[in-house]
Amino acid sequence: MIQDNSNSALHTTNTVIMWLFCLTVLALIIPWEVISTDLAYRIESNKICLYFALIIEISNFITQGIITIVNSILKKKYSKKLTERIIKSVASFDFAERALLREYVLQRQSVLTLPVLEPTVRNLIDDGVLTIVSVLDEDDSRAKVIISKEARPYITYKAIGLTLGKMSEEQVSQIINARPDYAKQKFSHSNKIVLGSSAIRVASNNQHAVKATAA
Numbered sequence: 001m002i003q004d005n006s007n008s009a010l011h012t013t014n015t016v017i018m019w020l021f022c023l024t025v026l027a028l029i030i031p032w033e034v035i036s037t038d039l040a041y042r043i044e045s046n047k048i049c050l051y052f053a054l055i056i057e058i059s060n061f062i063t064q065g066i067i068t069i070v071n072s073i074l075k076k077k078y079s080k081k082l083t084e085r086i087i088k089s090v091a092s093f094d095f096a097e098r099a100l101l102r103e104y105v106l107q108r109q110s111v112l113t114l115p116v117l118e119p120t121v122r123n124l125i126d127d128g129v130l131t132i133v134s135v136l137d138e139d140d141s142r143a144k145v146i147i148s149k150e151a152r153p154y155i156t157y158k159a160i161g162l163t164l165g166k167m168s169e170e171q172v173s174q175i176i177n178a179r180p181d182y183a184k185q186k187f188s189h190s191n192k193i194v195l196g197s198s199a200i201r202v203a204s205n206n207q208h209a210v211k212a213t214a215a
Helices: 002-029 037-045 047-091 095-106 119-126 167-177 199-214
Strands: 112-116 128-135 142-147
Touching: 037 112, 095 112, 095 119, 095 167, 112 128, 119 167, 128 199
Parallel strands: none
Antiparallel strands: 112 142, 128 142
């Protein structure tokens, strides 16, 4: 919201300066003697001020052009460094980080509600893999979190320990047992586990049944 207001104010300022620039140029190039001798005399008397205003207006456009170019260069450098950091992070994912990122696939959700102070979540946010969309509860630091746009091309099934092919029962069991409790969402039709064969769903249901029996 603040950035939008700032952009709007800058656009308004540029529009005003552009109009002043046009009026200044017109005042300097129009042969006012043909229109009004008195007006021509007044403009001639204030030509120094008009040239001074013209210099300020041109300087403003040059300055904004330089700022735009510098910001573009800095943005590209930041984007390059961020990409390098993400690639390095993806290449060194630990067991917990893979398990957390698998939740986006297992639940078929692009947004998960996560505790951002959880070490695994915090590390992935710091590395640019995850991005906070909005904070839901400041007391327990829970927020809506998505996989960042820059990281999405690198978060492949292989990177998070999944496969598109058929998985063994042992692999399925490891995936289910590794699911972080803090990342699990309340059950709904839209976020139930549907990855791969029905083996994962069966294993998940069996796990819930065991917990219910133990309770």
